[in-house]
Amino acid sequence: MNYHFGRGFSRWTPFLLLLPGLLIYFVIALGPSIATSVYSFTNATGLKGAPVEWVGLDNYKEFLLLGQAAKDNLAVLRRTLIFSLFVSSVQFTLGLIIALVLNQRLLGRNVVRTLVFMPVILGAVIQGLIWTLFLYPLGGPAANFLKLFGLQSQFLGGSPAEAFFWVMVVQIWANLGITMIIFLAGLQTIPSEYYEAATVDGASSWQVFRNVTWPLLTPSINTNILLNVIGSLQAWQLFLVLIGYRPGTQVLGYLIYATGFGAAGSMTQSFRQGYAAAASIVLFILVLIIGMTVQTFLRRREVRILG
């Protein structure tokens, strides 16, 4: 490109000033990210100076094939998929409905938008603590509500399946605002002439949604599906705050952290960073396969609809 800020040595200025940022990025983010695959073939621990040996595919074999631990790991993988499927489909559907409702000229819509979006900025710790209180089993609001129907629950302290369910609820509550905002932004790009034309033609509101809104919302639909699916496969912070590392509730992200940094409770599992790196690669492959499948499906749909 035409560069106007001098010749000779000073032509190097942009590059020299770019270098610090780029180097930090390589050292802190890109390099380590790629190095995860290298570590996954070693028996690295979290101890400084401890010898690191090459163990080939041992970590992967152990993770996927050996004994009870491998069975538990497969259960973790299945749970991660259930978490992702449930969270992303509910979040997508509710986010779309809410955006459609709040896109109308209604009194107080901005207040409700702000309320729904608010948890996003509070972060996992505050989200988690607010819900731990809300789900207080001894007469908290949720417990009282269930009581109206003659039901009761131990919520986060209940059975693993029960605790797992409530983490999914909090996950959706916390991130619904992002999905809603992306849909609202998409809705605002649809020209109002299309709606006027449809009304003149006497289309019902379902027909308007099916033939105008839904196809023209394609870019936001794609963004939301990809963000929700990939995000929920990797999410686990709320498990940490809400229930801690409990057998029968963990997802893959938490397992990686617990084996790599010793929060698993048992000493034998602690600080196995080579093994944790192998689990990270398993998660990466899972995200890649699912992400690419979804992406291909969405591309085809987009070509069919928008040409």
Next chain:
Amino acid sequence: MNTSTSQTRRRINWGKVSSYAVMLLLAIIYLVPLLMLVNTSLKTTQSFAINATGLATELNFANFAEAWEKANFPRYLLNSVIYTASATAIFVVTSLFVAFPIARGYVKHAGALLTLYVIALFLPPALIPQFQLILNLGLYNTPQGFILLFVVNAVGIVILVNSIKSIPRELDEAAALDGCGYTRFVWSIVLPLLRPAVATVIVLHAIGIWNEIIAPTIYLTSEKYYPITRGLIVFQGVYGSEWPTLAAAVLMLTVPMIILFLFLQRYIISGLTAGAVKG
């Protein structure tokens, strides 16, 4: 045309009614957990034990003083502010000088460089090697090591590059003709023009650091280095059964975040929707 006015005059618009019902339901779902927090923070431990959801009649403000003191908040808050401010400042200054020449093509292989930032979003988690790096640099359990982890943000670079493209190239030429140097141009002409995008990137990056809980749990073992998130978790571990005190602690951190959010809403939302609707 108006033969049926007597019939339609009082017809209820069910679409509107159900929309308002949805809004009311949302307001309840999003407000009740917060109101529970406020109410609990004003109760005494005894009255919470007797009736957790009963309205606080005693207005026990002592919870706040107690939480502030016992939770060691001043220290943790100061740590959080230091980490967030310094990491964000380093990130913004360095990435401005990364994003500008990439957006303009002033460095070789600008397109390839941008790709390096885009693919980061899809690469495996860097958790383990990052830890080994910090450990071997001797930066484990140090504020410097912790800050170092947060001076990069690939999404931020992508947002900056996209918004720099909207600044006309002719400006570069005109400034250069007037004898303005490269560094001064980027710093005192591009940066002010880029203010909305920079604000978005700053706000998103800072919120991310402020709310971070995994990294402080892994990297900071000394209590004196804890940021507020870790401090709150530790406080919950100790005072988990004293909900009024804990609720006061949580509330004291929630309210400033909400106020800040109301002011910065615009930047947060524009950052999250950037590029999302264009596909």
